[in-house]
Amino acid sequence: MMNEISSCYRCDFETGEPLSQCPRCGQPLRSAKTVRRLGWALVALGGLLVVFMGALTVVIGGIMSRTGEPGATTRFTGGPEDAAFIFGIFGLVISIGLASVVGGAWQIKYGKPNKKIMVVMFGLAIVFLLIGKLVRSFD
Ligand SMILES: [Zn+2]
Numbered sequence: 001m002m003n004e005i006s007s008c009y010r011c012d013f014e015t016g017e018p019l020s021q022c023p024r025c026g027q028p029l030r031s032a033k034t035v036r037r038l039g040w041a042l043v044a045l046g047g048l049l050v051v052f053m054g055a056l057t058v059v060i061g062g063i064m065s066r067t068g069e070p071g072a073t074t075r076f077t078g079g080p081e082d083a084a085f086i087f088g089i090f091g092l093v094i095s096i097g098l099a100s101v102v103g104g105a106w107q108i109k110y111g112k113p114n115k116k117i118m119v120v121m122f123g124l125a126i127v128f129l130l131i132g133k134l135v136r137s138f139d
Contacts, residue, residue: 004032007112014112032111039107046100053094060086081135088132095125 006029007014008022015029022029030038060076064083067076076083099121106114 005111006031007035009113012115030113035111035113036108038113039104042100042104042107044104046097046102046104049097050094050101053090053097057087057090057094084135085132088128088135091128091132092125095121095128099125 005014005016006019008025008027008029010027011022011025013022013024013029015023019029021027063074064076066072066074078086099118102121103114103117106117
């Protein structure tokens with residue numbers, strides 16, 4: 001049977017040897033088993049974040065659309081740019097959650113950390129933030 005692959009989070013070194021430290025940069029190596037366990041944690045946390053923020057978006061969207069109706073018990077007092085800002089933040093958090101889910105699923109499948117997916121998803125998160133800022137500056 002083949003040894004489990006261990007990999008280094010810092011320099012992407014990979015080995016099938018039972019080493020506990022990276023021979024290149026001295027960081028502790030993570031075994032495929034550990035990486036997969038972390039992957040599950042990422043998927044669970046990311047999924048929770050997405051579900052929670054999704055629900056919050058629906059609730060707040062509902063409050064905003066009912067504001068001004070007679071008999072509305074909760075009212076949204078901000079302007080459209082506040083609404084855009086709030087949804088920008090939600091989009092940001094949701095994309096971070098999605099990054100965790102996708103990155104975690106990748107780790108579970110391959111037993112290796114994947115920096116590329118994380119970088120791409122965090123890039124998306126920054127784009128969301130910039131869009132939120134841009135919308136906010138249009139008043
Ligand atoms: Zn290393």
